[in-house]
Amino acid sequence: MTRVSRRRLLGTGALTAAGAVVSAAAAPAAAARTAAAPAAPTAQTAAADVVIVGAGLSGLTAARDLIAAGRSVLVLEARERPGGRVYGMPLGDGTTSEGGAEFIGPTQDRIAALAKDMGVGTFPTYNTGKNVYYRNGQRSLYATDGLLGAVPPDWGVVDLEVALLKLGSMAKDIPVGQPWKAAKAEEWDAQTFYTWSRSNSLSSGARFLMDEFISSTLSVRSQDVSLLYVLNYIASAGNESNPGTVDRLIDTKGGGQESRFAGGSQEVPVRLAAKLGDVIHYNAPVRSIATDGGGVTVTADGLTVSAKRVVVAMSPAIAGRIDFSPGLPASRAQLMQRYPMGSICKFVAVYDTPFWRADGLTGQAVSDSGAIDATFDNSPPDGSRGIMMGFMNQANIRRLDGASADEVRAAGLASFANFYGDKAKSPVRTAFQRWDNEIWSGGGPVGIAPPGVLTGFGEALRAPCGPIHWAGTETSDYWTGYMDGAVRSGERVAKEVHAAL
Amino acid sequence: MTRVSRRRLLGTGALTAAGAVVSAAAAPAAAARTAAAPAAPTAQTAAADVVIVGAGLSGLTAARDLIAAGRSVLVLEARERPGGRVYGMPLGDGTTSEGGAEFIGPTQDRIAALAKDMGVGTFPTYNTGKNVYYRNGQRSLYATDGLLGAVPPDWGVVDLEVALLKLGSMAKDIPVGQPWKAAKAEEWDAQTFYTWSRSNSLSSGARFLMDEFISSTLSVRSQDVSLLYVLNYIASAGNESNPGTVDRLIDTKGGGQESRFAGGSQEVPVRLAAKLGDVIHYNAPVRSIATDGGGVTVTADGLTVSAKRVVVAMSPAIAGRIDFSPGLPASRAQLMQRYPMGSICKFVAVYDTPFWRADGLTGQAVSDSGAIDATFDNSPPDGSRGIMMGFMNQANIRRLDGASADEVRAAGLASFANFYGDKAKSPVRTAFQRWDNEIWSGGGPVGIAPPGVLTGFGEALRAPCGPIHWAGTETSDYWTGYMDGAVRSGERVAKEVHAAL
Structure with missing residues (x-):
């Protein structure tokens, strides 16, 4: 059940639609406002x-x-x-890869219905093989199904599972969407998730994974966010018939990261x-x-x-x-x-093939160091080329504040090489989307x-x-x-x- | 040393100055922009x-x-x-009372020098007599000098003093103005002040007073703010020669609330x-x-x-x-x-005389209930009339979100009556300044x-x-x-x- 690396990402979206009744009492020409000049007369x-x-x-x-x-x-x-x-990030070759919200999973009924109406299909997120666990400079692998996987990457995982069970239990007491009405709302909202996680774990492994749970889910540090907010986030990972669970929040198979959209979200x-x-x-x-x-x-x-x-x-x-x-x-x-808003950059590297698959890897990794702390296989459904995607979250992307594109690229590829070997160092191309630099979003994935x-x-x-x-x-x-x-x-x-x- | 009710308030200020070289390449008329209409051409x-x-x-x-x-x-x-x-709030009779930042105390050298340059004098904040302690619906009095006062209002005060000593000691390790460089910065910034205060006190009295310390100083709840921020705030209550202390932060005599400005700040x-x-x-x-x-x-x-x-x-x-x-x-x-920004309203009531003085009271109170949780005697230096000032902080003022002026007035006078008796119910006039409703401040006293x-x-x-x-x-x-x-x-x-x- 250690599915901390099987994670969803970048929720949300705000788009623009069209096709309606507009009564435009139009006037002269539309004015283009530049930041440098005073607003021209707005005639429309x-x-x-x-x-x-x-x-x-x-x-x-x-x-x-x-x-x-x-x-x-x-x-x-x-x-x-x-x-x-929700954004199709151009890869520079006429194609795109998801630069923002990407996944869909069980109980996400409303986006599913909308996608169906729009004629947009889905396909399973690539999830065959083992995941990479990179900690203290050491790389190990773990299975992605079965209790703790065949070989737990870290004995702290036991400690973690106990804590996650507690969280799941507490989340059941949250009136979803109105967490301030929970009986223990004041107690839970008076502390950071960091405080709770340290009081409810003993091992450094569990603590790392709880921090990583927050980082990969919210793109903030566990000290930045209220325990109550996290509990509501867990409670919200469901629908009217299926109360939210930790597993559904963080899992790939059976969870929020289960599937992707054909052609991109x-x-x-x-x-x-x-x-x-x-x-x-x-x-x-x-x-x-x-x-x-x-x-x-x-x-x-x-x-x-x-x-x-x-x-x-x-x-x-x-x-x-x-x-x-x-x-x-x-x-x-x-x-x-x-x-x-959280602090997030989505970084992708394109390869001729998804070479990690041949190595028996899902393309999912979790890391305590480097610029990228979580990855996913973002290849197209037919695997005709390999796209590795990594998240630069919270302090990791802040350390790259003001970095050049080449510096971001070098940092991203160094992480990929840690997880997937030297082949990762030679992509056909790379691209990234820094949401922390997006004026109209101010960060991501969510407030x-x-x-x-x-x-x-x-x-x-x-x-x-x-x-x-x-x-x-x-x-x-x-x-x-x-x-x-x-x-x-x-x-x-x-x-x-x-x-x- | 229970000087929790002897407190400063509403720090800060940002003003506009004049008298300099302006090269105005002026054009036509200045445009008045209304929110409802598009900006007119900005010609100047x-x-x-x-x-x-x-x-x-x-x-x-x-x-x-x-x-x-x-x-x-x-x-x-x-x-x-x-x-x-910094604002002189009109009382409706041609005079004003401080609606914002008000006090000055030892080590506040730069505002002192500026005030001197401007020819603005100071006078001691009225501080003779006992303070009011209002908790669980009971009113008691305590002396404002001497260890714990002659009669401690609450035995939790002992617990409180131990906690305040710890805080003061920790604050000594803060590089003032750069708290993120403290050796324990990460530990202190990972928790709320609430978490720390509950781990470092046992009595409900001490906990109430620590919450009140945060409320009256920052106008937020103790769960809203990082322990590290509070430690830096303490460290900042001094100058280059005199490291900041808890006492200097919260005291009237010898502290940040020691004096006021003649004619108003x-x-x-x-x-x-x-x-x-x-x-x-x-x-x-x-x-x-x-x-x-x-x-x-x-x-x-x-x-x-x-x-x-x-x-x-x-x-x-x-x-x-x-x-x-x-x-x-x-x-x-x-x-x-x-x-x-914090959530604060400053409420004043004007009386023919500062009647609480005759009752042997300083005009300083601290309370766990009602709209006002702290008060000061805001009368003019000659005591020619009485002005009682109260702070509506954090949740107290949020409960009055959307309230009418009459409702705010009734809530304020009810608190004053709890502290100072029925005479407080019949002011000559009242006034208040809600900083949480001030578009150009967004709250107060400080971020x-x-x-x-x-x-x-x-x-x-x-x-x-x-x-x-x-x-x-x-x-x-x-x-x-x-x-x-x-x-x-x-x-x-x-x-x-x-x-x-």
Whole structure:
């Protein structure tokens, strides 16, 4: 059951959709705002029942459902593309590899339904063979199925399993999506996951693996995040019929990393955006949201929209950059100061073949050193070429703050060589996506809550502020942090807005 | 030594100064930007060696020093007034009472020197008599001098003193202003102050008072803040010759709350701003900072300034709302998501006389219930009328999110009546200042660091990003969170910028 290296990754997404009723009271030319120059006159205006900020999966889903309900919708997206944290990273040869959210697994029903509607198929994540365990400079292998695998890589794993069982048990007491209502919410939210993990383990092996559980799941250190947040994250790894479990959160087979999308996860938002069509306005970062007289005025670069309601389909941290007028209720305004994004870079190397497979390896590794602390086989389904993907998480990517592309590449390949041998040093090409440098995401995969935040401010995550509604994977009950949570949040907010109109 | 109720409050400040060389390549009329409408053409432009964002004490001090060094300076301030978190709150009768940072004490040399230069005198905070201890619905009194006072209000105080001694001892190992360099930094930053306080006390009395120490000092709950941050805060309560101590941090006599300013603390920034004159532009919130070709372009509502360097004299959380282009280094960008402001409201009631003095009370109270958890006598120096001031901190003010002014008033007076009797129910007038609702401060008194932030991102607090420099009390070594720290940060950044030009 040591499936710490069989892990999902990069949840979430926020895309842009299209295909709806827009009543554009258009004026002169659209203005391009540069950061250096004062905003040129913004001549273009539009009106809709609902304006949606962010064309990630949550915003696109909300648009889809509101349009289906007969509402006129307009989506404003800062980037030139839909998808938000779901992104097909160009490899430089005309193909892409997932640079952001990637996997799908059991109980992720809403992203599954959406993908099916979009005609995007799935295939199993490559998971045959043994995993690599790299610790204290030593490489060992372990089996990925059966109790602890055939050869436990570290006896701390026993200690770990006891701790994970405790976590799973505690998570059962979390009202999913409303962890602040748990009976022990105050106790659990008063400590970091680090504090809990040290009080509930003795071996350095277990402690390393618990830190790695947090790093590979949330891209932060275990001292950065509240125990309550982690318990809710576990509780959220399920659906209405199947309570969340640690295994389903971290596993490949049977868990959140079980499958991938044919053609890449970005196909889902890209096709949904294409269906929605010209209700989506790209290159339109929203700068201000004014509420007055029951309606809203949303001002983006080049376009101002009047609407009855607005859906902010963004992570709390990034939503906090918008100039709200009048100011939001304090609990919401201060929540947005307290829900930081993880620090993550996704690094891939392309090889002629997935050579690790011939060595009997899954392509999944876990490491305590180097720039990359977890890997996956990101090859196409037919294995016609090999793509190794590694996560540079938390302090590992911060150490590369300001590094050149060559430095990031060298660090990534050194990790791959530690795990998979010298062949890894000679890729055909490499690529990486630093989410910590993405202005419109501010990090990834998800916003996390330090201690005290969920109990002090959690209610403000979803509570509408007058005509302002909140979406995004952070607001989801199930699979928060994942694409499924993003879709769920879009479906929830569409109902909420429709009922309010 | 139970001086938990003898406490300072609301540190900091960021003001705007004036009186410098401005080369304004002026164009047509200044544009007023409303949140509801797209920005009108911003026709006014200007140039300076240095543009300073924020006219609080840090920005004003930086402007003063850079002008003295022969640099041309322009200050952009979002509000219509200087002072930032230093503010003379109108009482409605033509007078004011400190709505923000208020006190000055020993080793606060830099605010002392500035006040002297500005001709603003000081007087002792009223501190004669006993303090009120209100816990579990019971009111008791305790002496404010002598070991534990004549009658300890709670035997937990013994437990508390042991814990405070430990804290003071640990704080001696903090390299002030760079706590991430402490030998035990990782250990101390991995836990909340709550976790530490529960591991280092047994009595509910001590635990209440340690929570109250955090609430009254930082306006957050003890689970919200890293132990390392608190230790650095203690270490910072001193100067180069006198290492910081717990006593100096929390005491009235001999501590940070020892004295007040004649005419109110706001006189310091107001007079400095008046001296600086028209280099300060008010009502000019900065929206974007672009760096290109070695210089900066800073765009505020109605004014765009070209400069060689920019000083952002704001708290990290609020600085994070600015649109930086190109994006900042990830460590700085993510720091600004991780340094939230406390939740505070300052409430005052005005009476014909300071009637509590006749009852033998200092006007200082500490409470475990009600909206107000700490009070001070805010009367003028001659005692010609009585002004009682109370802090609504953390969860107490969040419970009043969205409350009407009448509701806040009723909650405040109920607390005052608990502490000082029925006379407190009949003030001549009341006033309050909610910093959690202040768009341009986002809370108060200071930005705090949850666990993991100082060790993970602390270096980014002060490190310049190309031509972008950082000031504000959060960046100070000594008296961070206080007016003194703000002045120190302004003096430090002025040297830094001058040397770089």
